[in-house]
Structure formats: structure tokens, C-alpha cells
Amino acid sequence: MSVWALGLNHTTAPLDLRGRFAFALDQIAPTLQSLRSSFSSGRHPQVEAAIISTCNRTEIYCASEHAALDHTFGWLAQSGGVAPALLRSHAYTLHDGEAARHAFRVASGLDSMVLGEAQILGQMKDAVRAAETAGALGSTLNQLFQRSFAVAKEVRTATEIGAHSISMAAAAVRLAGQLFEDLRKTRVLFVGAGEMIDLAATHFAAKEPKSIAVANRTLERGEKLASRFGGEAMRLADLPSRLAEFDIVVSCTASTLPIIGLGAVERALKARKHRPMFMVDLAVPRDIEPEVKALEDIYLYTVDDLAQVVQQGQANRQAAVAQAEVIIDAGVQNFMHWLGQRGTVPLIQQLNAQADEWRAAEMARARKLLAKGESIEAVLEAMSRGLTQKMMHGAMAELHAGDAASREQTAQTISRLFLRKER
Template sequence: MSLLVIGINHNTASVDLREKVAFGPDVLDQALSELRENTQLNGSVIVSTCNRTEIYCDTGVSDKESIVNWLLEFHGIAPHELKPSIYIYEDQDAAKHLMRVACGLDSLVLGEPQILGQVKQAYNDAKKSQAIDSGIEKLFQKTFSVAKRVRTETEIGGSAVSVAYAACTLARQIFESIADSQVLLVGAGETIELVAKHLDAHGCRGMIVANRTKQRAELLATQYDAQVITLNEIPNVLAQADIVISSTASPLPIIGKGMVETAIKSRRHQPMLLVDIAVPRDIEPQVSELADAYLYTVDDLQSIVDGNIEQRKVEAIQAEAIVSEECAKFMEWRRSLLAVESIRQYRHQADNIRQDLLSKSLQALASGSDPEKVLLELSNKLTNKLIHSPTKALQDAAQQGEPTKLAVIQESLGLDQAK
């Protein structure tokens, strides 16, 4: 019984290759079933995200090559195309790798929290497919507890490391509650989508999406029950906005100093936060000259992000120490299982000997034999039978000139080694 992980990730494979090896939800159940049938694994979990595809296994008679071959066949990929990108970890290295993955220590963005949810989903999918055995179960449950400890004891996931998240963090720092704030999002591209997602996660319910075309904006707005306007309508609603976050591809500024000045007057000088994460700029730099208007650019946010990345690197040192400590404990427990079956067999063997000799002694007593002689014979025979195998093992180790083996047997029997 050994642990094994076979996979590729953003460090070893291109996006094109990762896409070819990905397991979508529609094929995952089939893949787990085929993997179990074709490789005779005890248990397995497939973790497949945009940045990695990994197969975690509790192996029986399977070897690494059979699993790799199955992976190639399932996706119809030539060996020369995939094999150079594959990494393989076994036993303690495999357990440690999974723990690092779940804690965000092996992610493209250090400490990102989404991967833990993805690992949990992969585990649940494998459980539904009845692909999990006790070995995999224990590994993943231990991993989840390690990830929880890392999140509790370190700040590895506590700082913004994307411009979109930094913008939302800034808004939360300036306004007591963004749930009560009106937010104007200018643009409807990927960055604004991410901003909207973060705002929604932090309770913001008042969003207006402004875009050059309403159709694109409506695709985003419907997810968050947001209002949709065109860029030309921004002056009409700007005074309603406590927070403005803009990211378009416009070659010229969309929001000017005069427009903001007019909005602030309508707001009776209630403060307004403007975050411009577009390049070229969407908001005229002169807006920063206005009282009650607080303008931050992408450069301002990037300096926050860079500082937070460095802070995450510091926190990662402690996280790595926690992973190493917990992994060592897990493997120590796992190795202890190797003795369980031997101990069970040894106790069963000794009990059979006891039962056999006791039965014969009781028969002798029933037939009228001298009780003292029966007890003496029982004790002698029981002793001889119980020490027979250890005695032979000691003799064989000594005769074959194996002092290390002899010392191990002596220690296991509680004997003082010969000086």
C-alpha cells in the first residue's frame, strides 16, 4: 500500500497541453471508473483545474507506467507529447505535494484560496464515484485539516495579489460597509467581471455597469442584479456612485475632472472613491486635485499588490513548516499501520496455541490426571511453543552473520544485546 501522484501543472506544461489533459465534469465519473478497472488501484482522486491535472492514488498491484499509459490512452495523446511534462511523487513526497497544493503553496498565485475548494470538489466527486478507499480518505481528510491550520495560523491568503481584488480591498478600507455603497463599474471585460465577483462576495448589492455596448454589460449585470447604462449615460448617474472602478480599452479618458466636480457638488461633497485600473487611463489625472475625490491608479494598486506578494512569501515560510510537520506526522501514523496486520496475526497465532494446549489440559484434568503435573506440562509446552519462532530467528541471524537483524530481534524481544 503506497501513495502516488502523477500529474502536470502550470510549471511543467503549456496551456494547450493542460487543456488536452483536463477532465471535464462530463467525463470525470467515466475516467475514475476506467482508471480503477484498468490499473487495479485501491483508490484514486483526479484533481483537474485550469492550472493542473493530477491523479492521486493508493496503489495496490499497479505501477506508475500503467497509470501514465492509461492517461495517454484516455486523452489520445502521444507519449512524446505528454511524458516530458509529467511529474511523479511517491509516499511522503506525494502526501506533502497534495498538502502544498491544497494550501495554495503550489499555485500560480501564491496562497490563492480557490484551489482548496477545487481539491474538496475533486474528493467529493471521487467519493460519489466510489473511487475512494481508506488510504485516500485519510490522506485527503488530513490535507483539509492541514489547509485549515495554515489559513488559521498564517496570513498567506490574507492580502490582495490581483489588481481587481486590491481595488475591492481598497474600497472596503475606505468605506465602512460596501454593502451600503453604490458602485459604478465602467467596462465589462474580464477585470471588471472579477471586480464584480469580489464586490458581490463582500456583500455589495448596489452596482451599475456602464459599457460601450449594453449587450455585453447585460451579460455581467444579470449575474449580480445590476443596472446597465451606456458610457454616454455616466454623467447622469455619476453623482449616485460612492465608488467608481473603471477598466476599459478606451484610448481616451471617459471620466473627466469637470464631470466628477459636478457629481461631487450634487453629492454635497460626500467623498467619492475612483479607482482607474485601465491602461491608457479612463479617468483624467486632474480628478485627484478635487476635494472629496480620491483617485487611485493601476500603479497605486500594483504597489499594493507587489507588497502583498512579498508578504505572502514571508507567510509561505511558516506555511511550509506547518505542511512539513503535519506530513511527517501523517506518514508516521501511516507507517504504524504496517505493523497492525502483523500484530493481529501474531496475537491470533499465540491465542490458537493457548486454546489448543488449554483444551488438552482440561481433557487431562477431566480424565483424572494429577492437576500439578497438568499445569506444569501446560506451562512448559506453552513457553516452548511461544518462543520457538523467535528462538529460531535469533539462531538464523547469528549463524548467517547478520548483526543488524540480530539486534532488531533482540530489541523486539526486550533483550539486552550482547556486549
């Protein structure tokens, strides 16, 4: 069995390219179906697959009898509408042990923009559940991910990898504090109501801004989040007309196209008499048109712009990283040992089937002897002798076949298998 992975993340690909390969959670099932169907015409009919898609990465994990990295690459390039050569220049590929190591590092927060952050673990678990629901997760990938989660838990328990980490949301608050002297006098708008916005709202609410509003496509979900912070909810359709009211805008939706355009921001600035606006676009693909950044009095930050801020204090965690890598090394070795054993499963099944066939034949023979009136002692003796002869026949034949060197090698193997008590 072979395991392979390919992907692109915040260290290998720019934001706009990552945006082409971003899959919302409800898109995972049909996307996995498309991927697995693409294998059916070739020599990989039984391919396990899972897709992890976050604002910082998109990764595909697969398992099958034979690796098919080139095919997977071609499918991903086509799904994103880019040339394979362009994708290859920004992507990474991993096989077997390295694929496992990467999955373990991602789950443990070692491969994140925010070193040690815990959010990715929840996102991985969501991705695994989606793959399982789609029927795309087999025993091999299930083992890979369950071991990833176990390793991540051990890393967080045994090390201080999460200590001093600065989340994306905390970084946004820090940058906003550099622009506005007193965040308590600001009005904050959150666009979207997902996990990232929930985290950002929690951090900003701690600064006690003058007001908080949540704009979401589904008003009910927006109201639920806004009520936690004593804020108001508004429909996404009302965003352009109300944008000027807010000093801070934080957006993260699953939209495939920008929802805050250049024109809407220009009108908002005019209505604000060019009082500055702080904007954070945490979405991949972008929620805010990139041209907005060029406007005077607009301070727009994307997930990539926050990288320098969130990595502050990373040196303090390097000792924890070294400890985490030791735990991950052990996890990789255990997984590869398990994967290697999987290769012997067909042989074990054949051996069991052969043994059952011999046992059935000797049982049938014993029943006939008993029916003829043979004594139980004689029947048991005959049955045990028959089973022993069947078991030893192949070994005995091999000991008398071949040249001297092959017989010597066979003798060592048979000795190891049959004479263990005498050693």
C-alpha cells in the same frame, strides 16, 4: 504501499493543453472508473485513485502496492488525445513523500497562481468526495487527503499566508478599472453560475455597476445568482443577440467548446459602434475563442493573463511561506511514518492469527484436562507452560542456528523484543 501523483498546472502547461485534461465534477466518477479499469489487466488490480481538476491544474493521485507511473501517464495522454512525449514535456511526476508534500502545498495555497488563496481547498474536498462516491478512494489516499486538509488548516491558522492575496476575480476588477474610468457606468454580464462566477460577481457588484446580468444554461440557477445582486437572468441561447449590451463580460462554464465565438463578438462590436469591451475568460477549456483577442476595441484576458496581477504583493508573504513549509515538512514526515507502518500490517495480521491458533489449541487442551478431573491449578499451570513454549520455540531455535555472526544478531534482536524490562 506506494503513492504516486502526476499532473500539469499553470506553471508547466499552456492553457489550451490544460483544457484537454479538464474534467468537470460530474465527469470525475466515470473517468476514475476508466482509469482504475485500465489497471485491472496488469499487476495493479487494486489501485486507489483521485483526480483534482481546476482551471489551473489537473492532477491524478494513486496508491497501490507497486507504483505504476508509466501506465498512468499513458492513460492520461490517451484520455487527452495527445502524444505521451508532449504530455511528459509539460507534466510533473511525484512519488511517496514528494507526492504528499505536493498535495499538502496545493491544499495550503502554496502552489496556486494566487498564493495563499483558499478556493483550491474547497475544490480538493469536492474531488475527494467525488472519488469516495465513485468507490475509488481507499485508506491510503483517504489518509493523504485528510492530512492535507489538516495541514492546510494549520497553515492558515498559524501563518498569514492569505494576507494581501489578490484573487482572480479581484484582479479582473482591477484590470477593468484601468479600462473604464467609472465602473458604475458599466453593464456587466456573467456567463455561467458556478463558484468562480459567484466570486467574480461579488467583486464586481461591490463597484456598483449600472446593471448585472447572468447568462446560464440552466435559467433557474442563473436567476438564483442574479437575484443576489439585483440583476437579471438570461438564457445562454440569447447570448449572441444581447452581447452588444454589455461593456464587461466574464465567462466561466464547464463547456468543452467555446460558447462565445469570433463572429458573435464582431457583430456585437459593430452594434456598439466599436465602444470597447472588456472580456475575461476564466474557463479551462476556453469559453471565448482565442481569435477574439486580436479584435480592436476588445480587451480579452484569460486565467494565464491574470497571473502577473494576482502575484503582486507576493514578496510580503514570503515569511509566511517559510513558516508554512515547516508545517508541511512535519506533515510529510508524519504521513511517511504512517505509510511505512502500513507495510507491517500483513505481518501483524499473521502474528495475531498465529497467536489465536496457539491460544485455541491450549484452551482445547485445558478443557480436556478439566473434563478428566484435573485440578484448576494444574490445568492453568499446563496451559501457561504450553503457551510460553509455543511463543519461545522459534526464538530458541534461531539462537542455536547459523554461524556466530548471525547468532549474535539474533541474540540482539531477541533481547530487544523479550528482555525490554531488564534493559
